[in-house]
Structure formats: structure tokens, C-alpha cells
Amino acid sequence: KQEVTQIPAALSVPEGENLVLNCSFTDSAIYNLQWFRQDPGKGLTSLLLIQSSQREQTSGRLNASLDKSSGRSTLYIAASQPGDSATYLCAVRRMNYGGSQGNLIFGKGTKLSVKP
């Protein structure tokens, strides 16, 4: 059974700091991995999607890496800003028997607070 863990559960940093959020998963047979942002009481915004064959993806100040063999992904945020304050969720899409895509399995998220 796939389990997704995110560490730390909460993180508070001063503005301008570079930071890393961690995600680990127990089953390396994944189709892809997606990072989301969730603002309080809101839906999810897709940040980055990494295919199982890729090592990293970049979008602006965000960089996500994937090490499938070790079951790990990191989300790197450069030069953090107060507007980055949100909960960041990692989700792994399982690979079904036969190679088709399965459902997303979510971690519990890391709540980030960036202080001005």
C-alpha cells in the first residue's frame, strides 16, 4: 500500500530564505508525482508535475526533484516571500499493474509560514 509522508509538518522562515520541503513514498512504482499549494479554506493549485522518468522540474522560483529509487521528492523554494505562505501537498500517482495510471495518494502537507 502506497503511503506518502511529508516532513516537516510545519515550517516558519524569514522572508528571503531558500527552503526545502520533503516528501517520501513507500512504493517506487509510481506514474508521476505532483506538488500542490493550498491556501487556507481553498482548493489546490498545481505547482509542478514530475513524470516517473524525470529527475526534476522547474517553474520560476520552484524546483522539484524526484529520486524514485529512494522514494523521495523535494520542493525547493528560492528567495521565499510572504505570499508563499500556504500548505504544500505532495501527491503520488500510483502505477497500476500493466503500467496504467492509478489514483493520487496525498501526503498530509507542510504548512509554510514566511515572515516579513
Add this chain to the structure above:
Amino acid sequence: SAVISQKPSRDICQRGTSLTIQCQVDSQVTMMFWYRQQPGQSLTLIATANQGSEATYESGFVIDKFPISRPNLTFSTLTVSNMSPEDSSIYLCSVSMGQHYEQYFGPGTRLTVT
């Protein structure tokens, strides 16, 4: 990408009543997904809704409690029936699109049951 809207955005309901949540997508999609996010928890998949067939429910969720309709390729509804305070959650509609099955979410419906 997909733009997804949900109605209502929030509601406060009495125990024992039912609420129907609507989800509209700006493009045609084969599958629509309904998730629940209980307070302080992550997302849990309730069911997958295909147009023209019965929804597929995940373990722990049943059709009598969460009936789903999928009348066309851009719309779905989720009903939360016979509500109890334990049903207080955010309910999210979602779709996956593109060759890499990127997932998109609606803004959610915040339900409080008193």
C-alpha cells in the same frame, strides 16, 4: 489546464439533511473525481465519476451516503446524505487532463454540519 467551479462554496447544514454540491469544468473530461478533506487531514478520494456509467467508490464510501451524478462531460454532482457532524469537511471536485494526467482541483465546498 482546466478551470473548475463548485457551488455552493460553503454551507452550514442541520444533522439529518442532505446537500448537493455541483461541479462544472470548462472543458470536456472523461473522469471527474470527488475528494474529501477533513479538518487537519489530507485529501481522501471518495469516488470517480465517468459519464454514462455508475461512479466507482473507494473503500469506506458508499453510494447511499454519497450519490453522484454525471449527466455530461463537463458536469457532476455529489450529494452528502443524512448528514452528521462527522461529515463536516471540505469537498473538492477534481479532473485529470493531458498526456501526463495532471490533476486540477476546484475551489472546494466547505461543509459544516451542526
